[in-house]
Amino acid sequence: MSICVRGTPLVRKVDAMPSVVTSARVLVVVPAWNEEASVGGVVTSVKAVDPTFDVLVVDDGSSDGTSVNAVASGAVVCRLPFNLGVGGAMRAGYRYALRHGYDAVVQVDADGQHDARYIPKLVAALEDADVVVGARFAGEGAYEARGPRRWAMRVLGAVLSRLAHRRLSDVTSGFRAVNRRGIELFATHYPAEYLGDTVESLVIALRTGCRVTQIPVSMRVRSAGQPSQNTTRSVLYLARAMVALSLAMVRRWPTALETVQQELA
Numbered sequence: 001m002s003i004c005v006r007g008t009p010l011v012r013k014v015d016a017m018p019s020v021v022t023s024a025r026v027l028v029v030v031p032a033w034n035e036e037a038s039v040g041g042v043v044t045s046v047k048a049v050d051p052t053f054d055v056l057v058v059d060d061g062s063s064d065g066t067s068v069n070a071v072a073s074g075a076v077v078c079r080l081p082f083n084l085g086v087g088g089a090m091r092a093g094y095r096y097a098l099r100h101g102y103d104a105v106v107q108v109d110a111d112g113q114h115d116a117r118y119i120p121k122l123v124a125a126l127e128d129a130d131v132v133v134g135a136r137f138a139g140e141g142a143y144e145a146r147g148p149r150r151w152a153m154r155v156l157g158a159v160l161s162r163l164a165h166r167r168l169s170d171v172t173s174g175f176r177a178v179n180r181r182g183i184e185l186f187a188t189h190y191p192a193e194y195l196g197d198t199v200e201s202l203v204i205a206l207r208t209g210c211r212v213t214q215i216p217v218s219m220r221v222r223s224a225g226q227p228s229q230n231t232t233r234s235v236l237y238l239a240r241a242m243v244a245l246s247l248a249m250v251r252r253w254p255t256a257l258e259t260v261q262q263e264l265a
Contacts, residue, residue, distance in 0.1 A: 034062045131176060
């Protein structure tokens with residue numbers, strides 16, 4: 001069971017990245033686990049870019065004040081009873097979006113690394129795609145990944161680029177947007193395993209006929225907390241990435257979106 005609580009928006013308008021004006025109903029989903037120090041700022045930054053964006057913070061079993069701070073900043077909060085991981089939290093977000101009739105969902109991390117000013121640009125790119133990934137290695141910003149982590153990203157990107165028939169340089173990015181077609185798909189078929197929420201979700205989208213593309217974005221450093229990267233974790237990341245990709249490629253998923261729509265009916 002999940003509990004949704006609505007807050008009062010606190011808005012200060014800021015300039016967004018140039019984009020095509022859209023009248024789509026946009027839901028920004030922020031999966032959050034013990035991010036009380038940063039989640040309020042993330043919600044505020046989204047609302048400052050465009051007050052018409054609705055923000056849903058999925059509190060993934062936090063033991064701190066994540067929900068309280070999110071509500072105080074103007075977000076709707078869906079509280080999960082225990083930690084499901086990013087995949088489980090995002091599936092809850094997609095189901096909320098489908099139930100409430102949203103046209104687009106944008107995933108934004110709760111740690112403040114995703115620059116909300118790119119959200120309109122991600123949404124605008126949905127005019128020609130079903131899933132749009134905000135890519136860190138596409139010529140904008142100075143984000144760097146080294147060692148095994150970067151090797152894994154290159155292998156994953158090469159494989160998924162072949163599936164997509166276009167270059168995808170950052171398939172592990174969690175900064176992404178999907179349209180109504182993607183919402184319907186991911187509300188039912190969104191993996192909860194580690195890296196499944198990024199890599200496997202793109203494989204599912206491609207194998208069901210969705211169009212996947214990317215736009216360049218610039219990432220920021222965490223606004224709070226500490227990154228969890230070291231040599232050991234990077235090696236583990238490489239191994240897990242290969243396992244996630246292998247599982248994604250061999251698992252059976254619907255071969256057409258019509259199958260998904262039948263399951264949702």
